[in-house]
Amino acid sequence: MTAExxxxxxxxxxxxxxxxxxxxxxxxxxHTCKRGEIYGIEEVTHPTRVITTTVKLAKSIYPMLPxxxxxxxxxxxxxxxxxxxxxxxxxxxxxxxxxxxKDLLGTGIDVVATRTMGLKK
Amino acid sequence: xxxxxxxxxxxxxxxxxxxxxxxNGIESILIIERDMELGGILNQCIHNGFGLHTFxxxxxxxxxAERFIDKITDTSIEVKLDTMVLDIKEKTIYxxxxxxxxxxxxxxAIILAMGCRERTRGAIYVPGDRxxxxxxxxxxxxxINIEGYMVGKEVVILGSGDIGLIMARRMTLEGAKVKAVIxxxxxxxxxxxxxxxxxxxxxxxxxxxxxxxxxxxxTRLEKIVVSQxxxxxxxxxxxxxxxxxxxxxxxxxxxPENELSKQAGxxxxxRTNGLVVNETMQTSNEGIFACGNVLHxxxxxxxxxxxAQTAGKYAASYIKDEYKKGTSVKxxxxxxxxxxxxxxxxxxxxxxxxxxMRVSTPSYHQKIVVNCGGKEIASFKKxxxxxxxxxxxxxxxxxxxxxxxxxxIYLEEGK
Numbered sequence: 402m403t404a405e406x407x408x409x410x411x412x413x414x415x416x417x418x419x420x421x422x423x424x425x426x427x428x429x430x431x432h433t434c435k436r437g438e439i440y441g442i443e444e445v446t447h448p449t450r451v452i453t454t455t456v457k458l459a460k461s462i463y464p465m466l467p468x469x470x471x472x473x474x475x476x477x478x479x480x481x482x483x484x485x486x487x488x489x490x491x492x493x494x495x496x497x498x499x500x501x502x503k504d505l506l507g508t509g510i511d512v513v514a515t516r517t518m519g520l521k522k
Numbered sequence: 523x524x525x526x527x528x529x530x531x532x533x534x535x536x537x538x539x540x541x542x543x544x545x546n547g548i549e550s551i552l553i554i555e556r557d558m559e560l561g562g563i564l565n566q567c568i569h570n571g572f573g574l575h576t577f578x579x580x581x582x583x584x585x586x587a588e589r590f591i592d593k594i595t596d597t598s599i600e601v602k603l604d605t606m607v608l609d610i611k612e613k614t615i616y617x618x619x620x621x622x623x624x625x626x627x628x629x630x631a632i633i634l635a636m637g638c639r640e641r642t643r644g645a646i647y648v649p650g651d652r653x654x655x656x657x658x659x660x661x662x663x664x665x666i667n668i669e670g671y672m673v674g675k676e677v678v679i680l681g682s683g684d685i686g687l688i689m690a691r692r693m694t695l696e697g698a699k700v701k702a703v704i705x706x707x708x709x710x711x712x713x714x715x716x717x718x719x720x721x722x723x724x725x726x727x728x729x730x731x732x733x734x735x736x737x738x739x740x741t742r743l744e745k746i747v748v749s750q751x752x753x754x755x756x757x758x759x760x761x762x763x764x765x766x767x768x769x770x771x772x773x774x775x776x777x778p779e780n781e782l783s784k785q786a787g788x789x790x791x792x793r794t795n796g797l798v799v800n801e802t803m804q805t806s807n808e809g810i811f812a813c814g815n816v817l818h819x820x821x822x823x824x825x826x827x828x829x830a831q832t833a834g835k836y837a838a839s840y841i842k843d844e845y846k847k848g849t850s851v852k853x854x855x856x857x858x859x860x861x862x863x864x865x866x867x868x869x870x871x872x873x874x875x876x877x878x879m880r881v882s883t884p885s886y887h888q889k890i891v892v893n894c895g896g897k898e899i900a901s902f903k904k905x906x907x908x909x910x911x912x913x914x915x916x917x918x919x920x921x922x923x924x925x926x927x928x929x930x931i932y933l934e935e936g937k
Contacts, residue, residue, distance in 0.1 A: 410714045414574050415822060415911075417714030450719065453569045453582055454695060455667055462558065464670040467568035467584050476723065483695050497588055515568065516584035 409444055411437045449473035452482050453515070456501060461493035461518040468501050472510040481506055493518045523627045525600075526550040526841050528615050530607050530782065531635035533562020534823050535814025535830040537590035539633045542834025544597050548841055551599045552627065554617055556606050560594070561587030562637060564823065566664045569688050571715075575824035586823060610786040613809060631809045631837045634783060634797065635830065638776040638815035646774050648680075650737030653744070659685040659773035663692070672696060674769025678746055679703045680734050682710040682717075683910070684821060686773025691720035693771075700726050701765050704748055706733045706755055709884055711910040713821065733757065734770065743768050776819045786810070793861035794818040800850060801867040801875040802836035803829060811837045818863050818878065821912055825878065829863075846870060851925060856893070856932025858882055860909075869925050874918045879931060881907045889936030890915055892929055899924040903936050 405425060411418040413436045420431045420441045429441035443449060451473050458466035474482060482505060491501060495514045502512040526548050529536045532555030540553050559565065564572070567583030574580055577589065594601070605619035615627040640658040657665075657673055663685065665671040677698050679686045682705040690700045703721060708731045710717055721728055729748065735757050736747035750761035778796035780788075789798040789806035796817040803811045813833035814826045839845045848870030853862045862879045879890075885907045892900040892915070900921045907913060915931075 410718045412715035412719045414580075415571065415713050415715060417718075450723070451570055451580075452695070455568065455670070457670070463668050465668055467582060467667065469568075469570060469582055479695065479723075483697075497585060515582045516565070516588055 407445055409441060411440055413437050413440045448476040450476050450479060452479060452512075454483060454486055456486050456489040456491055458495070458518060459490065459492045460520055461495075462521050463518070466491055466495060466501075466518055467515045468512050469515050470505060470508075470510050471513045472508075474505065474508045474510050478506055478508070482512075486512065493520050523552075523625055524550075524629070525552045525627065526630045527552070527633065527837055528627055528629040528631075529553045529633045529635060530610075530615070531555065531562070531637060531814075531816070532557070532560040532601065532603075533635065533637050533814065534564055534587065534590065534826050535637065535816070535833075536562070536633070536635035537587070537594060538827045538830035539635055539811075539813050539834035539837070540599050541590060541593050541597070542831040543633075543838045543841075544599055544834075546835050546838030548838045549598045551597075552629075553594070553599060553601045554605045554607055554615070555601065555603050558604050560591050560601065560603070563660070566660070566667045567688075568667050569692070572823050575822070576827050583823075607782060610782055610810075630841045631811065633830075633833050633837050634788075634805070634810065634812040634816055635814050635833075636779045636782060636816045638778045638819055641772070641775040641777060643772060646772070648734050648737055650746075651739050653737070653739030653742050655739065655743030655768050656737065656770045656772065659689045659771045662769075662771050663689055666692060666696060672698070673771075674698060674743075674767075676701060676767040677769040677771060678734075678748075678765050678767045679771045679773060681705065681773030681775070682712050682728060682730075683773045683775070684712045684716055686771065687712040687716040687720040689771055689773065690726050691724060694724045694726065698769070700724070701767060702726070702748070703728045704732045704734060705730050706751060707731070709908070709910075713910065735762065737770065743770055746770055776815065778816045778818065780816060783812070783816070788812075791861065791865055793855070794863065796863070798865045799863065801832075801864045801871055802845070803833035803864070804836060804840075809837075809840050811840075818861065821910065825912065825914070828876070829878075852928040853877065854928060854930045855879065856930045858885065858888070858907075858933030859890075859931055862931055867922075867925075869922060871922055872919070874916050875922065876914050876916050877931065878912055878914045880912055881909055881933065884908050885933060887936055888933045890931060891934050892917065892921065892931050894925050894929045895927050897924070899929070901934070901936070907933070 453469040455465040564583035564587035572586040609616040735749040749757035811833040813830040848868035
């Protein structure tokens with residue numbers, strides 16, 4: 402009996418290992434680290450991604466504040482996440498790690514600022 | 523004005539170099555940055571994937587920069603922002619800014635960390651009209667991520683290097699339709715992970731062995747013509763495809779920014795367009811060091827940090843009069859290798875030396891061989907070698923002891 406192997410390129414780190422995932426038995430081969438193995442299983446069961454983008458920022462030297470989801474969210478929520486963040490308007494000062502949106506779309510994941518932005522002098 | 527060390531450039535290379543010199547006992551340090559904040563290109567690279575080597579976690583560009591900016595802030599290191607270096611002669615730096623005006627700054631040692639800049643449409647000779655809507659990918663990245671301007675709605679990207687791939691995803695998330703990524707070579711020049719998470723995730727087609735052969739548009743870009751190319755990268759007649767689009771992003775390579783280095787009379791490597799250095803990151807002039815993309819274009823900031831730490835450490839030892847000169851040997855590139863950094867090394871080095879290089883074509887199951895006078899002194903097995911992925915090998919004390927003259931690094935079938 403030949404198992405159904407799904408070929409994936411691991412995106413956990415820049416090495417980009419070529420993975421083979423047995424979708425039925427949930428066995429990963431080709432990974433070189435534990436995180437790659439977890440990625441292989443997750444990618445065929447419930448793929449997730451970290452979203453990095455910007456929100457509007459007032460009173461700082463630049464009008465945009467870079468943000469990220471502080472964990473991976475289900476891939477099919479990518480554009481819903483963007484739609485929510487497009488409505489957000491923040492105000493300086495802001496510190497790296499400040500929570501911009503709490504519990505995004507009920508995922509338990511927060512959207513946080515990825516840099517410190519002072520008030521415009 | 524007098525300092526022990528002046529660092530030109532406040533991006534990841536300059537920050538890490540200055541901090542390392544400080545940690546090696548140098549207190550009188552000045553960082554000169556032409557932008558109005560520190561961090562360099564990292565500030566606009568809001569995506570994640572930075573720092574896996576350096577911090578063992580995945581950070582975004584601004585987060586990576588902020589870690590180093592915070593470290594610098596807690597030291598005696600001085601920073602001059604909004605400051606342009608005009609010239610370097612010997613160890614004197616001529617610079618100006620709106621507050622201090624014109625400055626002549628004397629320094630015992632200098633670290634050059636000016637980074638690189640993008641190749642533009644002019645560098646690749648794309649025929650056609652000259653409408654608005656043709657941007658370099660990095661310029662578009664800055665407009666979108668920092669300045670808050672969306673550059674277009676229907677986009678084609680020429681070049682599948684990492685910046686091109688990252689921008690394909692970025693534009694898509696911001697609501698643009700990215701119709702295609704066009705790549706001249708038969709393989710992508712970006713990391714595999716970026717092909718997956720930037721193109722495949724959003725069903726963006728990648729056309730390998732294709733290029734843009736016509737740009738059409740009166741005031742704003744209206745459409746482009748894309749053709750397949752043959753083995754000699756010449757467009758093949760009859761393969762033309764037209765894409766209607768209002769935006770073309772160019773991700774067609776980066777060039778180390780060495781105008782200052784040339785003015786200072788430093789030796790440039792024609793293979794990298796960067797400075798020639800030895801294993802301590804010292805350039806052809808004693809006391810002037812260099813690190814980061816001004817040497818050669820890196821794909822990971824973590825390697826920039828490593829290189830910068832080497833430069834910082836040895837600049838400190840030069841300032842303290844502890845820098846040892848030995849006999850210099852050349853590092854030559856042989857079959858399959860396009861360049862190496864460093865280009866020279868001192869055989870008296872007491873520490874292992876990391877040599878960075880790029881391969882010319884994708885190859886598999888190879889050995890990177892280090893040869894000296896017909897004798898193999900080291901070899902490193904590599905499963906996959908891609909031009910897009912910078913390779914590095916570490917020559918240990920034992921390897922170095924076997925070096926008696928110039929060395930050559932090349933690829934060999936390695937089963």
